[in-house]
Amino acid sequence: MFKRLKYISRASKRMRPDAISALAKASAENNRRADITGILVETSGIFFQVIEGPAEAVDALFQRISADPRHQELLILNTMDNCDTRLFPQWAMQTVSLRSDDIRADAIKLLLDTAVEGQRRVQLLSGGIERFVWTEVAANQAATVETT
Numbered sequence: 001m002f003k004r005l006k007y008i009s010r011a012s013k014r015m016r017p018d019a020i021s022a023l024a025k026a027s028a029e030n031n032r033r034a035d036i037t038g039i040l041v042e043t044s045g046i047f048f049q050v051i052e053g054p055a056e057a058v059d060a061l062f063q064r065i066s067a068d069p070r071h072q073e074l075l076i077l078n079t080m081d082n083c084d085t086r087l088f089p090q091w092a093m094q095t096v097s098l099r100s101d102d103i104r105a106d107a108i109k110l111l112l113d114t115a116v117e118g119q120r121r122v123q124l125l126s127g128g129i130e131r132f133v134w135t136e137v138a139a140n141q142a143a144t145v146e147t148t
């Protein structure tokens with residue numbers, strides 16, 4: 001059984017193609033040792049990555065990746081435990097760089113913007129709900145105190 005995790009992030013600073021190649025090479029070497037496979041798509045300063053493998057290995061890798069200062073605004077798009085098969089069994093980490101005018105780049109950018117905006121709204125709404133619930137609880141407590 002495998003775990004699969006997909007995330008999207010924004011590069012902290014635009015990485016040059018040689019820096020991306022170096023990252024891809026080091027990643028593939030590490031991943032081969034850890035039995036991880038996947039893809040890393042880079043376009044106009046946005047990363048989209050799929051990592052898959054044994055659950056502990058995926059979790060350990062994602063912890064390192066999320067602490068990496070080379071990118072920020074990491075958003076997990078999807079995690080799946082107990083996958084029977086891998087999507088990219090032959091790739092220790094296949095890196096794909098898309099030109100900014102590639103139509104697939106537009107889709108990835110839109111995905112990041114939508115995900116970031118969605119996340120912002122979720123935070124706003126959950127904060128609002130929390131405050132609403134607390135006001136209600138506080139009012140009920142005040143009423144209880146009055147009647148006792």
Ligand SMILES: Cc1cc2nc3c(=O)[nH]c(=O)nc-3n(C[C@H](O)[C@H](O)[C@H](O)COP(=O)(O)O)c2cc1C
Nearest residue numbers: 026027028030031040047061064065068070071093
């Ligand atoms: C977008 C992005 C994707 C990465 N993908 C991987 C990866 O698939 N495998 C990997 O070992 N490191 C990957 N890294 C690098 C890790 O964050 C980390 O620097 C590396 O694993 C070395 O960690 P260590 O210095 O703690 O040994 C990625 C970094 C970035 C910014």
